[in-house]
Amino acid sequence: MSVDTATVAKIASLARIKVSEAEIEAMVPELNGILAWVEQLGEVDTSQVEPMTAVIPNTLRLRDDVIDADPLTGGDKRDAVLANAPAAQHGFFGVPKVIE
Amino acid sequence: MSTYRIQGATGDWEVVIGLEVHAQVTSNSKLFSSSATAFGAEPNSQVSLIDAAMPGMLPVPNRECIRQAVRTGMAIEAQINKWSRFDRKNYFYADLPQGYQISQLYHPLVGEGSLTIEADEKAGIPADKVIGIERIHVEQDAGKLMHDQHPTMSYVDLNRSGVALMEIVSRPDMTSPAEAGAYVAKLRQILRYVGSCDGNMDQGSMRCDVNVSVRKPGEPFGTRTETKNVNSVRFVMQTIEHEASRQVDVLESGGKIVQETRLFDPTTGSTRSMRSKEDAHDYRYFPDPDLLPLELDDAFLEACRASLPELPDAKRARYEGELGLSAYNAAVLTADVDTFAWFEALLAETASAQGKQPAEVAKQAANWLISEFFGALNKLGKSLEDSPISHEQAAELLALVGKGTISGSIAKQVLETMFETGDNAGVIVEREGLKQESDTGAIEAKVDEILAANADKVAQYREGKVALFGFFVGQTMKAMAGKGNPQVVNEILKAKLG
Amino acid sequence: MTELTELGVAQIRDGVAGGDFTAVEVAEAFNANVAAAQEALNAFIIATPEKAIEAAQATDAKRAKGEALGKMGGVPIGMKDLFATFDVQTTAASHMLEGFKPQYESTVSQKLWDAGAGMLGKLNLDQFAMGSSNETSYFGNVISPWKRNDGGNAALAPGGSSGGSSAALAARLCPAATGTDTGGSIRQPAAFTGTTGIKPTYGRCSRWGVVAFASSLDQAGPMARSVQDCAIMLEAMAGFDAKDSTSLDLPVPNWEAALSGDMKGKKVGIPKEYRVDGLDDDVAKSWDDGIAWLKDAGAEIVEISLPHTKYALPTYYIIAPAEASSNLARYDGVRYGLRDLPDGANLQDMYAATRAAGFGPEVKRRILIGTYVLSAGFYDAYYTQAQKVRALIAQDFAKAFEQCDVILAPTAPSAAFGLGENVDDPLKMYLNDVFAVPASLAGLPAMSVPAGLNREGLPLGLQVIGKAFDEQGVLNAGLALEQRAQFAAKPEKWW
Structure with missing residues (x-):
């Protein structure tokens, strides 16, 4: 499978990265080189193999339902949450107006 | 079978309805962080670093949310998957801090189940009907955007971001607004019984995505539209009515139905296309590498079952x-x-x-x-x-x-x-001395008074106008300020009147 | 007395505890080196001398009161700028996060401070840890302190992505530094700079508060100038963290106390597939040296096979970009970091402009690859297939470890290359991690120790890969190599 300029433009749009025509042109051969290389995986017979789910055997722990159990995972910290916001206003994050 | 039909210029049309209900799981804290879930808090006051998707933040699932989803699955007699896992659904929106929603696509927690809606002749449901439920999966809610506070900006409140939802996906088994309404009402009833969701639709605890398509009887499914976030039983029914007739109009005037996301406007009772979500959908689902597969043991499932009401x-x-x-x-x-x-x-x-x-x-x-x-x-x-x-x-x-x-x-x-x-x-x-009088002596005395004062009516009664009996009862009770034991009064009257 | 900046973790810890010098003296000495080298090496994105002094004062005060000092008491360290540090700029070497001051501290850095370490500064790295030469940092290349012995003055790569860490260690700007390893980012820079680093078993060190690159691969680890120093620091960094769902709920062993270079009764596996065609002669020779050293230490050498080795890199370059494309979606200009809002832009325009301006070319390249391999119609062919091959690679290791206790291999296929040599060819750059990536895909502990110098006078590293949870086995084999390699070379100071 290889990509053309239209595909690269579409991927860039999905990834929300603005790219110029010239950047797209440059990326097409680069991405095709990488994709052609990774496609050698197709040689491997994996018909009897389950995809890896956990790299080290381990089970998912579930936590107790306790509010603000740990200050690092709990709420009630609006100032900390908004401290780095480019456009914090009245306790909200501001974004360009969205029309739904 | 429902006989609900849209009468078009070219004949009758059937409606096919599937519902995706998002039910907020009743829990103290969020699905993957310990911030609170209470409704109506100050903006961004119930937001953890995790909910705000700060760099390096990681999710840890809340046992209670899993337990409630399992109990809900059991209540609709669904298959509970002891092995499930969380996937990421990738898309960009201002109410989605991570740039992905943690959900379950490939291996949901709860599989196939069903519920029964009861016959309701008046509503056009002639017999009980089983509605299939394809799956229930657990996922994160998004935050909230507010558009009216500023002329050129929208404001983002992440309090709801990360609250646990159950997405309950029905089969396209409903064929009338009434059936869909009954389904939502029944589902809400079950959720409230189980205690897994408070069902407060006006607070957004239960929201429906309504999938509607129309077809001529006997034909394959038509293209469907999805109307998002409809938040009452009545609105669900209105959405279907409006959307079905709109689709019939479009089709009959030679148009095509576009598979799209629509929005219900309660003030007009109609739906409209949602511009912001028109992007090509390619959610690039893949297993969330921050979370291991969710494996439930028999003891956990047994405890869930034992706790069902x-x-x-x-x-x-x-x-x-x-x-x-x-x-x-x-x-x-x-x-x-x-x-x-x-x-x-x-x-x-x-x-x-x-x-x-x-x-x-x-x-x-x-x-x-x-x-x-x-x-x-x-x-x-x-x-x-x-x-x-x-x-x-x-x-x-x-x-x-x-x-x-x-x-x-x-x-x-x-x-x-x-x-x-x-x-x-x-x-x-x-x-207030309201005790009933059952003393026969006292009642007899009153009865005698009444009969004496109404000799003419007594005569009429004895001549066969037995309907007057009620009159004597009423008069006696009135005289006793309503406190006479009606049974004793009846007996005495009957005896005295012969 | 030797210069304080020549000392390692154990020596500083013991010297401070024993009163040979104060922690403040140590911090001041390293602070001075950091400042003096900044312009030439660019190893730090920011220096935080006051943090180093503050921690040192606390250690000295504790000692004065007769209180016990921590595992890292009095040791100033460099912190890779991928770890969130409270109210101290944390950038992942990106324009996107320039100026970002986390209101939280990563679990690993907090553990280090709790153990008595102090912070000299935030170390430069490849942007979002994506790179093998530290040439993708928004804050400029890190220059290796090493030079070839050809009399030329070519600037060399310190390796990546932990290039700031490796350069700072080699140049004696710090006695130890944190690293993170997704596909070799601790081991390859260690090999390039004659330093030592270990990536522990996946899940040993909490990922909480570490800017994510590829979640199923990312693992923090220590970098230092000796095996013992790595053992000490790893003890301070590792441990169960309930905030990380993939964290291992295991006690932290006392690795330092159990260190032993005696390999009697141990079997060392030599993977035949790593002896690739055209393997650099010097690298091949150092590998043979390593085999001889471990034999000398008492080990039995066995040939093993890891048949899916050649598929490891392509597998990695599907899985890591796929995870990264999703992990980096949060950088959208809404809650923190860069916002680029062109006139009249709507929300989606803002995202696209912000991400175009905030990410460098290599980050964009990987996000695009990751987006593509996950997109509709391609997911199974790329991602699912890669996760299946990954399972096969892990099985290869499991089978090999039925025959041996540890595996010995080169860390990288070559010594450090010149800056700019590989930047125009992403594939050539990726190939640098050919020996490092398999262990990452299998989540296994692996370390690099210096083996000697090549004919150009540049360091080469040897890699030890161990069974899951067996950091001790890896450290011990590393120690056996270290004792015999007697690596004492250091870059001549030119900065």
């Missing part, structure tokens, strides 16, 4: 069978958690106050609750939750009637006084 269908059957209630009363009393809880408490108190088995007093309690008490509450504009009197107080009142201390009509009067004063029934009866 009696469910609506079973309860209704028991009310009719064991308690001997009418189908109507059983349906009314099992409609909601608050109602049956009140009824069952009242029933227990009433039985013990009168030294009887619940089944012996169930009809009395049910009839009184539905015909007297609900009416009285209605007049006050109150619901059971904020009833001015407790079920213990109500049981005392019923016991007074049951033992013949007061009559049914006096009981109404006592209830009103109880509402006004909060006093117990016994106290009121005592204070």
Whole structure:
């Protein structure tokens, strides 16, 4: 499978990265080189193999339902949450107006 | 089969409806962080670093949310998957801080199940109908955007971001607005019984994505549209009505239905295309590498099952069978958690106050609750939750009637006084001298007076105008200020009138 | 007395505890080196001398009161700028996060401070840890302190992505530094600079508060100038963290106390597939040296096979970009970091402009690859297939470890290359991690120790890969190599 300029433009749009025509042109051969290389995986017979789910055997722990159990995972910290916001206003994050 | 049809210019059209219900899981803290879930808090006050997707933040799942979803699955007799996992659904939106929603696509927690909606002739549901439920998966809610605070900006509040939702996906088994409405109502009833969702649709705890398509009978499914976030049973029905006729209009005028996301506008009762979500959907789902597969053991599942309450269908059957209630009363009393809880408490108190088995007093309690008490509450504009009197107080009142201390009509009067004063029934009866008079001597004396004063009517009665009996009863009761025991009054009157 | 900046973790810890010098003296010495080298090496994105002094004062005060000092008491360290540090700029070497001051501290850095370490500064790295030469940092290349012995003055790569860490260690700007390893980012820079680093078993060190690159691969680890120093620091960094769902709920062993270079009764596996065609002669020779050293230490050498080795890199370059494309979606200009809002832009325009301006070319390249391999119609062919091959690679290791206790291999296929040599060819750059990536895909502990110098006078590293949870086995084999390699070379100071 290889990509053309239209595909690269579409991927860039999905990834929300603005790219110029010239950047797209440059990326097409680069991405095709990488994709052609990774496609050698197709040689491997994996018909009897389950995809890896956990790299080290381990089970998912579930936590107790306790509010603000740990200050690092709990709420009630609006100032900390908004401290780095480019456009914090009245306790909200501001974004360009969205029309739904 | 429902016979709901849209009559178009080219003939009749069937409607096919599938619903995706997002139900907020009842939990103290969020699905993957420990911030609170309470409704109506100050903006961004219930947001953790995790909910705001700060760099390096990681999710840890809340056991209670998993437990509630499993219990819900059990309540719709669904397959519970002991091995499931979380996937990321990738898309960009201002209410989605991570740039992906943690959801379950490939291996949901709950598989195939179903629920039954009851026949309702009036609504056009001729018979009970089983609606298939494809799956229930657990996922994160998004934040909230506010558009009215600033001329050029929208404001983002992440309080809701990361709250646990169950997405309950039905099969496209519904064919009329009424069936869809009944499905949502039944689902809500089950969720509230189970306690996994409070069902507060006005607070957004339950929201429906309504998938609608139309087709000519016998033809394959048409292209569907999805109307997002419809938040009441009535609006769900309106959405379907509007969307179905819109689609018929489009098709009959030679157009095509576009598979798209639409928005319901409650003020106009219509739907419109949602511009912001028109992007090509390619969510690039893949297993969330921050989370391991979710594996549930038998002990966990057993505990979930053991904690399930009696469910609506079973309860209704028991009310009719064991308690001997009418189908109507059983349906009314099992409609909601608050109602049956009140009824069952009242029933227990009433039985013990009168030294009887619940089944012996169930009809009395049910009839009184539905015909007297609900009416009285209605007049006050109150619901059971904020009833001015407790079920213990109500049981005392019923016991007074049951033992013949007061009559049914006096009981109404006592209830009103109880509402006004909060006093117990016994106290009121005592204070206001409302005890029923059963002493035959006293009643005989009154009856004699009445018969003497109405000699002409006595004569007419004896000549065969037996309908006058009621007149004599009324006069006697009036003379006794309503306190005469109606049974004794009847007996004495009958004897005296010959 | 030797210069304080020549000392390692154990020596500083013991010296401070024993009163040979104060922690403040140590911090001041390293602070001075950091400042002096900044312009030439660019190893730090920011220096935080006051943090180093503050921690040192606390250690000295504790000692004065007769209180026990922590595992890292009095040791100033460099912190890779991928770890969130409270109210101290944390950038992942990106323009996107320039100026970002986390209101939280990563679990690993907090553990280090709790153990008595102090922070000299935030170390430069490849942007979002994506790179093998530290040439993708928004804050400029890190220059290796090493030079070839050809009399030329070519600037060399310190390796990547932990290039700031490796350069700072080699140049004696710090006695130890944190690293993170997704596909070799601790081991390859260690090999390039004659330093030592270990990537523990996946899940040993909490990922909480570490800017994510590829979640199923990312693992923090220590970098230092000796095996013992790595053992000490790893003890301070590792441990169960309930905030990380993939964290291992295991006690932290006392690795330092159990260190032993005696390999009697141990079997060392030599993977035949790593002896690739055209393997650099010097690298091949150092590998043979390593085999001889471990034999000398008492080990039995066995040939093993890891048949899916050649598929490891392509597998990695599907899985890592796929995870990264999603992990980096949060950088959208809404809650923190860069916002680029062109006139009249709507929300989606803002995202696209912000991400175009905030990410460098290599980050964009990987996000695009990751987006593509996950997109509709391609997911199974790329991602699912890669996760299946990954399972096969892990199985290869499991089978090999039925025959041996540890595996010995080169860390990288070559010594450090010149800056700019590989930047125009992403594939050539990726190939640098050919020996490092398999262990990452299998989540296994692996370390690099210096083996000697090549004919150009540049360091080469040897890699030890161990069984899951067996950091001790890896450290011990590393120690056996270290004792015999007697690596004492250091870059001549030119900065």
